[in-house]
Structure formats: structure tokens, C-alpha cells
Amino acid sequence: MRVGFFLASRQLKRSGKGTTILITFIMVLTFLNLVVVSGLLVGLISGSFKQFREAYSGEVLITSADGRDYIENSPALIAFLESHPKVSAISPRYSVGVQMLGSLTDLPGKNEKPNRIGITLTGIDPDREEVITGFSRFLKYGEPLEEGDEGQVLLGANMIKKYSSFADANIPGLSLLEDVDIGNRVRVSFSREGGGVVSKEFIIKGIVKSKVDEISTRAFITDRELKKLLPVNKEQVQAIAVKTDYEYATTLVAETKVFMEGHAARIQTTDEAIPSFLRDIETTFRILGNALSSVALIVASITVFIVIFINAVTKRKFIGIMKGIGISPQAIQFSYIFQALFYGVVGSAIGVILTFGILKPYFDIYPIDFPFSDGILVATAEGAAIRIAILLAVTLIAGYIPAKIIVRRNTLDSILGR
């Protein structure tokens, strides 16, 4: 092995620099193909998970249990969370399903659909929401909602024809408000429990837009105003977003479940709250990424094989001479394996520097503008280590086989070039 290393190091040091650079470059590209391509594919979905957490759920999301209108025991739960040392902020949200009428004066003609949509009206505390989600960053037009606002509403862009990304999609059942913009009045109405209708007019103060549906498809007023509209259960909220350490979220969920024993509520970490279809897409993208990585691995192994094979064939005479003067075939094989490993290690090292030093920070700052997410590069040290191990194993085999083929040839035939 020592002689193999000796030969390999000298060959690498004194053979053509261009060849070494070219092979190393191929190995870098292979590494990037292994880590970055699949990382970007997965990152398109993971970006949406990240946005869901940052724009809506926090690290823990508590919502009404199935079949319930609100989170039971809400006031005590809010007090529990506010006093929890690991909770840095919470945002309780009131939500009610409403009908929103866009045209207050013109009644629809015969065979005309009314300019009306069904929408979730959410009452928020703007200051608390700002701490959890930085809500003001979603304001695309108009002015932000403020604590003392009355009769003012922020509308999700995807519910207004002028701003919606789906306006030209003609999706069956999708209704959008037409001829509605900032400063216009809309009428909100919803059924009162026990009969009757609550109705109130709001002025559109701003348009909010995000790749998170919970922002772009809802209407927002202050929680204080919504509480006034609600006839009953004024203190019971429909959702609470909780900000805590990401790593602590599971523990907090468990603690909260213990606290809420006997009270109905759905308590989930942000990862649990993500819709399963998004998880399925993530799995699909991961499989696609792995398939692409496999192709990259095959290409890399063939490249290394060809390079080592040509290298060994052109040096067949010298291999014969080495065997002739008593250098063991194993030592000669090791020299080629070391060379292959060198290409793999250097290529991987450069790939790691590029990935974690340049590409990952770049995509964190400038994510890919994907329609339903801001795509990031998902690359972990553990994942990269596994891929490096696979790459090196493949490289090692690709270096060993051609060396073995050439070294096993008859010594004298090699020396005489027969």
C-alpha cells in the first residue's frame, strides 16, 4: 500500500495538470449533481414548508379539532403558552367563514352570477402577528392593518380577480371578486348561531399576497373587531401560532397536549401540520433527485473507469517493467486506486466548499421563484457525507477494475508491448 501511495502521489504530482484538473472538474460536477440537483428539487417543496412555518404556523400550530368551531379552553391555553419559558411569541387567530359581496350597489342581472365569494375572515392582533410571521411583509398594495382599525379589511390577492394568479385559469367552482380594489367597500355576512345573519361593510385597506395560501386566500381584520361581530364564544379562538425553538416544538406539543387533557384541540408541530399531499410531492421529488443522482454516479464511474483504463493502457509497458523488477501487482493496483480516490476526494472537497460556502447561502438569500414556494437548496452535512461515501466507493471500484485488468496481463508481454 505504501508503494502504491508513493507511485500515485508521484504520478499525480508530475503527470499532466490539464488531465488532473479536467477529471477533478468532472468529479466536482458529479458531486454537485448528487447533492445540489436533488437538493434543489427537494428544496422547491421544503421551501414551501419553511414558508408555511415562517408565514403562518410558527413552530407549533394549534387549531380547532375536527368538527369543532374553536379551540376549547382557549383563554387558559393562551395563558399557559404566554407563560411558558420556551415560547417566545404567540398569535391567537379568530376565523369565521363568511360571504363577501363585492358590488354593493349593482344587483346581478338575469343569468348573472353575483359578485360574491366565500372566504375565511380572520381576526388577528397585528402586533402579535407581526412578531410571529412579519405579517406586514405580505402587504403588496395599500396600507397595513393597525390595532385600532375599524371597518378596514386586508384581502388576500388570490380572491380578487385583478390580483389573483388563478384569474385566467377558469377553475370550476373558483369565484373571485371582480371590479374590487383598494378603497372599495365590500360587505361581509355570515350566519349567526341560532338564526339570523351578521352583516357589515368594510373598506379594503390593502392587498396581501404570499405563496402560502392561508395568507393569499383569506381576509383579515383586527381580532377586536371580529370579536365584536361574533355573537357567542368571543374568547374562544380558532388557531394559535406559537413561536419556539424548532428543536423544542415536539416537546412543546407534548406538554400542551398534557395541559389540554380533556379539551378538544388539534396540536401539531409545523411539520405535522403540513398537508400530506405536499409531503407526497416531496417524496416524489426526492425519488426523482435520487434517480438523477444515480445517473450522475454512473457517468462519473464510467469517466473514472475510462480515465484510469487509458492511463493504465498507455503505461502498460511501465506496469510490466515494475512487475519485472519485483513491484507487486497489488502495489501497482493500489497506485491507480489512490489516484481514483484522489480525484474523488478533491472533487468532493471542492463540491462541499461550493455547496455549503456558496450555493446554499446564495439560495437562502435568493431563493428560486417557484409558483407555490421559494425554492431553497436542501443540503445537510449528513446527506452530503453519505453521498461522498457513495461517490468514493464508486470511484474506488471504477479505479480498481481497469487497474486489475491491465496489471493481470503477462509481465513480459507488457514489457515487450505484445
Next chain:
Amino acid sequence: MIKIEKLVKTYGSGELELVVLKSLTFEVKAGEFVAIIGPSGSGKSTLLYQLSLLDEPTSGEVTLDGIRTGELSMQEKTDIRLGKLGYVFQDYALLPELTALENVALPIIMQGHTMQESYVKASLALERIGMVDKKHNVPSQLSGGQQQRVSIARAIAHEPQILFADEPTANLDSANGIRVMEAFRDLHTKSNQTIIMVTHEPEYAAFAGRIITLVDGTIVSDERKKDLP
């Protein structure tokens, strides 16, 4: 030291069979400087390959230090080549990526010596053939004669019992050829090195103490000289 008995080497079979060595028998004793000469195609290089364990005879026996080499495995032959034999090839056969010092040190490292020991021994070998000042040059920075002398240093650095040389002056001009032959003679006279050399040039064969002449695979003469030129 080395003995061959009824050594036959053929290539091909049937009508295409070519008998290159025809039942050769002779012995080389320790300390001898033997030149094998003969015209092209006489089988002298083929004989050297059998003697140096680079090839296997079709029949007959090569015995080295009492060891019947026909019974050895490939690995055992490799070990013997590394430990007991040294080679000087016609075209120098230095590894192009290694310096002169590294080329010479390679077999010594392979023997298990430390790098430092190997380089010391290699330097000594280069010094013996007057090439120590070129030890950091790679082969492409050396002339043909210098490369062949480095090749000799590599062949003797691990102190082999027998040094084999296959047409060592074939690619050299007359002046360099003489210098190489003088190096062989010095090795023989000063270190009592056993040398078996193939050449087709009588003036270089004259440096040897014994000349075996081969024609068509048969020994036609085997002469010992009392005095070196």
C-alpha cells in the same frame, strides 16, 4: 548460482511452432560476468527472459540457488525478482513521473525499507555509477546514456545476486555505450557482481569474462577469458 538444463522455448503450435531455444544447458557461477551474443533472432533475449524468471520455458529447468523455479508461484517469482535479481532494460525503462532518485529507490521501498533508508541506498547506488548529481532529475531531463546509468543504479541498489542486462547499449552512441559498459565492469571487478548481459555487439561483449554465443537457439560456443580488456 544459476543453472539451466535442457531448456526449450517454443512459440505457436503445430505447423506454426517456432522453436527459439533448443535444449540449452549451462551454468553461471557467482561472480561471473557473462555476455550472451548472437545475431538477431538467435534467441539470446528469450534466453535472458527465462533466466531472469520473466518468462516460463516450454520445457527444461531453471535452477536458482538450488531452487527449481518451475515449481514457484507467480508471487514467489515476483519476490525472487525483487530480492535476488536486478534488471537493466534496452530502453532504460525508467518511470517517467519519478526522479532518478525515486526510480532507484522504488525496489528498495518495495522491499520494506523506510523511505529514508531507501533514499540513502538509492543515493549510494547513483554515486557508484556517477549519477548522484542528477538524482533530482526526471528521465526526460536526462540523456540516453544518463538514463541507462540510472537504470543500472536501480538494478543494483537493492544489491541483487544476479544483474541481468538486455542489450543495455543498443540505444546509446558509442561514447555512452562505453561508459555503461565501464560501469558494468566496475560493478563486476569491485563488487564481484554476477552479471548476465545480452548484446549483439562483440566490442561490448569483450567486457565480459565469459561469452556464450547463440545461433538459431543453440549454443555454438562458450568461452571464458582470463583477462578483461
